[in-house]
Amino acid sequence: MPLDLLANVTIGGVLTGLVYGLMALGLSVIFGVVRVVNFAHGEMMTVAMYAAVLAFAWFRLDPLWAILPIGVLLFVFGYILQSRLINPFITRPEHSQFILLVAVATILTNGMLMIFGPDARNAQVGYAYDSFQIGPILLDKVRVYAATAAILVASALFAFFRYAPTGKAIRACADNQLGALVVGLDVKRLYALTFGIGAACVGAAGCLMVLLIDVTPTLGPVYTLLGFTIVIVGGLGSMAGALLGGILIGLSEALAGLLLVPSAKSMFGFALLILVLLFRPQGLMGKRT
Amino acid sequence: MALLEVRNISKTFRGLRAVAEVSFDVPEGGIVALIGPNGAGKTTCFNMIAGSFRPDGGTVTLAGRRIDGLRQDQICHAGIGRTFQIVRPFAQLTVEENVIVGALNATGSVSVARGEARRALDMVGLGPKAGQMAASLTLPERKRLEIARAMATHPRILLLDEVMAGLRPLETDQMVQVFRTLNRETDLTILLIEHVMRAVMALAGHVIVLNHGETICAGPPEQVVRDPAVLECYLGEEAL
Amino acid sequence: MIQALFDWPTPRALAVWAALAVCLLLAPLVVGSYALSVLVLVLYFAYVGQAWNVMMGFAGQLSLGHSLYIGVGAYVSAVLFVRYGVSPWAGAVAAMAICAVIGAVIGFLAFRFSISGVYFALLTIAFAEFSRIGFDHISFVGASAGLFLPVAQRTHNDLLHLRGSPVMFYYVMLALSALALFLCRALRGSKTGYYWLAIREDQEAAQALGIDIFGYKMRAVVLSAAMTSLGGVFFAFYYNNLFPEQIFAINRSIELILGPIIGGLGTLVGPLLGAFVLTVLAESLRSATDALGLNLPGLQLLFYGVCLMVVIIFLPNGIWPALKGRLGFDDDRRSGD
Numbered sequence: 001m002p003l004d005l006l007a008n009v010t011i012g013g014v015l016t017g018l019v020y021g022l023m024a025l026g027l028s029v030i031f032g033v034v035r036v037v038n039f040a041h042g043e044m045m046t047v048a049m050y051a052a053v054l055a056f057a058w059f060r061l062d063p064l065w066a067i068l069p070i071g072v073l074l075f076v077f078g079y080i081l082q083s084r085l086i087n088p089f090i091t092r093p094e095h096s097q098f099i100l101l102v103a104v105a106t107i108l109t110n111g112m113l114m115i116f117g118p119d120a121r122n123a124q125v126g127y128a129y130d131s132f133q134i135g136p137i138l139l140d141k142v143r144v145y146a147a148t149a150a151i152l153v154a155s156a157l158f159a160f161f162r163y164a165p166t167g168k169a170i171r172a173c174a175d176n177q178l179g180a181l182v183v184g185l186d187v188k189r190l191y192a193l194t195f196g197i198g199a200a201c202v203g204a205a206g207c208l209m210v211l212l213i214d215v216t217p218t219l220g221p222v223y224t225l226l227g228f229t230i231v232i233v234g235g236l237g238s239m240a241g242a243l244l245g246g247i248l249i250g251l252s253e254a255l256a257g258l259l260l261v262p263s264a265k266s267m268f269g270f271a272l273l274i275l276v277l278l279f280r281p282q283g284l285m286g287k288r289t
Numbered sequence: 290m291a292l293l294e295v296r297n298i299s300k301t302f303r304g305l306r307a308v309a310e311v312s313f314d315v316p317e318g319g320i321v322a323l324i325g326p327n328g329a330g331k332t333t334c335f336n337m338i339a340g341s342f343r344p345d346g347g348t349v350t351l352a353g354r355r356i357d358g359l360r361q362d363q364i365c366h367a368g369i370g371r372t373f374q375i376v377r378p379f380a381q382l383t384v385e386e387n388v389i390v391g392a393l394n395a396t397g398s399v400s401v402a403r404g405e406a407r408r409a410l411d412m413v414g415l416g417p418k419a420g421q422m423a424a425s426l427t428l429p430e431r432k433r434l435e436i437a438r439a440m441a442t443h444p445r446i447l448l449l450d451e452v453m454a455g456l457r458p459l460e461t462d463q464m465v466q467v468f469r470t471l472n473r474e475t476d477l478t479i480l481l482i483e484h485v486m487r488a489v490m491a492l493a494g495h496v497i498v499l500n501h502g503e504t505i506c507a508g509p510p511e512q513v514v515r516d517p518a519v520l521e522c523y524l525g526e527e528a529l
Numbered sequence: 530m531i532q533a534l535f536d537w538p539t540p541r542a543l544a545v546w547a548a549l550a551v552c553l554l555l556a557p558l559v560v561g562s563y564a565l566s567v568l569v570l571v572l573y574f575a576y577v578g579q580a581w582n583v584m585m586g587f588a589g590q591l592s593l594g595h596s597l598y599i600g601v602g603a604y605v606s607a608v609l610f611v612r613y614g615v616s617p618w619a620g621a622v623a624a625m626a627i628c629a630v631i632g633a634v635i636g637f638l639a640f641r642f643s644i645s646g647v648y649f650a651l652l653t654i655a656f657a658e659f660s661r662i663g664f665d666h667i668s669f670v671g672a673s674a675g676l677f678l679p680v681a682q683r684t685h686n687d688l689l690h691l692r693g694s695p696v697m698f699y700y701v702m703l704a705l706s707a708l709a710l711f712l713c714r715a716l717r718g719s720k721t722g723y724y725w726l727a728i729r730e731d732q733e734a735a736q737a738l739g740i741d742i743f744g745y746k747m748r749a750v751v752l753s754a755a756m757t758s759l760g761g762v763f764f765a766f767y768y769n770n771l772f773p774e775q776i777f778a779i780n781r782s783i784e785l786i787l788g789p790i791i792g793g794l795g796t797l798v799g800p801l802l803g804a805f806v807l808t809v810l811a812e813s814l815r816s817a818t819d820a821l822g823l824n825l826p827g828l829q830l831l832f833y834g835v836c837l838m839v840v841i842i843f844l845p846n847g848i849w850p851a852l853k854g855r856l857g858f859d860d861d862r863r864s865g866d
Contacts, residue, residue: 037647085842095591098650099790099841100841100842102783103834103835105834106831106833109827110828110834111827113827113830114827117826118826221779225651225655228651229655232648232651263662264663264665264666267662270658274652274656277651277652277655281642339737361736362737366739373734373737377734378734379726379730379734380730381726381730386726390727391739393724439737
């Protein structure tokens with residue numbers, strides 16, 4: 001195994017993993033605060049990907065810049081979804097919530113199938129095939145840009161939850177819903193806000209994903225599962241865990257693709273999910289509830 | 290040999306010692322009350338006896354057989370029936386079906402269990418409501434359902450966790466009557482946690498007082514309620 | 530348990546069931562081949578929905594990876610038939626045994642490690658997806674190119690080898706559905722059924738009443754797995770081709786839970802009613818779009834999604850419980866609808 005091939009694949013995996021991590025971050029935020037399992041997470045990302053493809057096709061807007069408008073679009077979508085549809089379900093049994101979101105996911109996926117057809121689409125940016133060369137290491141420009149953007153968005157999110165009053169309020173909700181209500185926080189609005197933020201996150205991740213892979217309508221379930229795998233591996237309720245988990249999954253996928261049969265690489269992710277669920281359900285950085 | 294022998298049980302939760310070396314006996318056919326201020330460790334003792342968690346130390350013996358460390362369902366088979374402090378009815382089942390589940394502990398036949406269930410329901414006065422959904426009952430009725438359900442498992446000893454809480458005096462008296470009758474007619478042993486002193490005085494032959502996880506007094510009810518240590522823990526040092 | 534089977538329902542309910550049975554038995558004589566194929570589909574979904582219902586509606590364990598058992602059941606019986614000439618009936622026994630073991634493994638892993646709710650659902654999805662990709666790479670069963678049964682002849686009914694006309698398959702599926710219904714009815718009124726309901730309602734309270742939670746949950750999972758695998762066997766011999774991408778797909782898993790959820794979780798009639806309503810509506814939709822000359826891939830699944838959403842919002846317990854009251858079947862509580 002030539003060392004530079006290994007190094008290239010490894011770094012490529014880490015960079016891709018950062019984008020995965022951003023997607024999972026959205027999921028972690030939603031699950032950590034609203035305690036709703038967003039089974040439509042991957043589908044929301046797919047919607048964002050199509051939006052980015054369209055933005056590129058119609059306005060020549062580079063997906064990296066599309067993060068802002070698409071993030072806002074997904075934020076609004078998430079906010080409305082939570083406040084109108086999901087809110088009444090918070091007190092319902094878990095399987096009801098799950099099934100509601102399965103329904104949403106099905107509608108989104110097949111809606112996209114009907115609108116865009118089953119063929120793959122992408123956004124062919126000018127630098128799609130360029131790379132940076134650092135010694136023997138060849139880094140795809142798209143991966144580097146995507147990973148950088150992912151880090152920036154994640155950092156903005158960290159800062160928001162750490163320092164902004166609303167961010168702290170949301171964390172309070174997550175820690176202790178009753179307490180939050182008692183001190184007068186508008187929990188419903190904060191939940192909707194959180195879902196919106198999580199959706200915006202996944203929207204940004206979608207824009208970045210479009211630089212890395214082609215989009216088809218059926219990507220949704222695969223990435224929903226990937227998101228959950230990452231969040232569970234990295235630890236629920238831990239934002240750093242989501243990023244770390246993303247990197248780990250990206251890395252293991254890349255290596256599995258290299259060492260095993262490439263089309264079987266996602267098996268590795270599922271095997272990892274099963275193992276983590278069994279042996280360390282709180283994940284690497286999560287707290288045991 | 291007493292029916293239930295609890296020896297030096299202890300439980301610590303992350304640095305907080307909830308129960309420390311508590312010992313007591315419950316004689317067969319007797320009614321014993323466990324009292325004490327909130328946070329004294331009473332429910333923790335119950336949970337250790339019923340198997341919700343195992344004691345950190347000490348033993349629990351039922352009819353000569355060690356039961357500490359067994360699973361809850363095994364302990365139920367051994368002969369302990371329990372109620373929960375916050376009632377847990379099977380909401381989507383009817384009142385009768387709830388009790389049938391309990392009765393199935395002692396039989397494999399649903400029709401036999403149904404007969405047992407009817408008997409248990411009649412005893413607590415819920416007979417007429419047998420066909421209603423458990424979710425539609427009021428709180429006192431739910432408590433009675435919980436008791437009927439636990440009784441239907443044919444326990445040798447019934448653990449009652451604050452079943453009188455929230456009841457009006459008349460309802461409390463009715464409940465006391467039910468237990469007195471059960472105890473007299475079926476020799477059912479009862480261990481109860483209670484705050485309602487009215488019930489304790491009327492039912493218990495022996496009272497154990499816990500505070501901060503330790504036994505501070507034990508004896509017949511009249512003696513215990515006059516004990517200075519007991520008064521102090523309820524009313525505070527200054528009140529004395 | 531057998532005794533519960535003889536808890537006759539009210540005369541009114543009995544009359545309805547009898548009428549339904551007569552209709553279903555005589556259907557092939559009356560309806561055309563298209564309608565017959567729709568009915569086969571209805572019964573298929575009614576059957577696998579009932580099998581899934583055992584685990585979810587009775588014992589409260591949400592599995593979103595049931596396509597695993599359909600797939601394994603299909604592949605086991607198909608491979609045995611194609612490669613070794615084993616009759617599908619013997620193959621079915623093998624399929625049930627293997628799926629029972631798989632179910633036991635998943636159940637053991639989940640329940641020993643206290644995985645429940647959402648995490649359990651994710652675990653089941655992971656296993657199904659793992660198998661999907663796995664089977665894609667096993668050349669022995671045809672990998673992603675698929676496994677094909679020998680060209681079916683539709684004229685001569687060979688029940689032993691499940692080769693024959695659609696009418697034969699119809700009756701096979703009808704028999705399976707009827708058996709499943711009787712089995713579930715008997716279970717519902719038995720100690721096992723009561724214990725399952727208790728576990729579904731409140732696991733810890735159930736345990737305090739002497740119920741071996743682990744044991745009973747395992748029973749539910751294993752039974753559900755074995756029952757579902759028969760659906761897979763039928764699928765293999767009816768459609769004659771198997772592709773991992775299709776049969777293990779998560780869409781399959783979601784498809785088969787729609788019937789019970791829409792019809793009524795935990796009820797006996799639910800899966801049948803749900804399957805009927807969904808299939809009939811979907812086929813009507815398809816006919817309508819065909820008539821308009823539209824070809825919209827994904828419309829049917831979109832429609833399913835909308836149905837699911839409408840039902841879960843307005844009728845969370847499914848159609849049957851709401852309908853039951855209206856039709857006056859409410860007094861029949863004891864035999865479990």
